Amino acid sequence: MYIFIVAENQGWIAPQVIEEYLPDRTILKLSFVRNELKKVTEKTERQKEFILNRMQPDMEYKVTEVAQWLDVGRTRARTLLKMLIIDGKILETGTTKMKRYQIIK
Numbered sequence: 001m002y003i004f005i006v007a008e009n010q011g012w013i014a015p016q017v018i019e020e021y022l023p024d025r026t027i028l029k030l031s032f033v034r035n036e037l038k039k040v041t042e043k044t045e046r047q048k049e050f051i052l053n054r055m056q057p058d059m060e061y062k063v064t065e066v067a068q069w070l071d072v073g074r075t076r077a078r079t080l081l082k083m084l085i086i087d088g089k090i091l092e093t094g095t096t097k098m099k100r101y102q103i104i105k
Contacts, residue, residue: 003030011035040083047072047080052089052103060093060100 007015007030016029047070054069055061067077081101084090093100 003028044080044083048084048087051080051084055090055101055103057103057105060102062100066101 003015007013011034013031013033013035015031018027018029019025020027050070051066063074063077063081066081067074070077070080081090081092085092085101088104090101090103093102
């Protein structure tokens with residue numbers, strides 16, 4: 001089915017087809033969540049480690065500072081910081097323009 005190909009190409013979790021009886025029905029469960037099994041490249045791992053090594057405890061950093069360290073755009077820096085938050089290695093404080101990041105001791 002085409003929906004399975006689209007899900008795989010987008011990196012989403014594969015759709016589930018659920019069949020139930022009493023009453024008879026077929027359910028298609030779609031999840032637009034990224035599949036966590038996506039391979040992380042060696043370059044990304046190096047960049048994440050560089051960020052962790054550069055951050056000092058009790059200091060907060062902006063996305064623009066991290067982007068300057070790595071010589072990448074703010075979008076890429078934000079993506080790397082989100083990965084580190086998911087990994088549980090840094091904390092995020094504030095909202096939008098006041099958002100800051102700090103390393104977990």
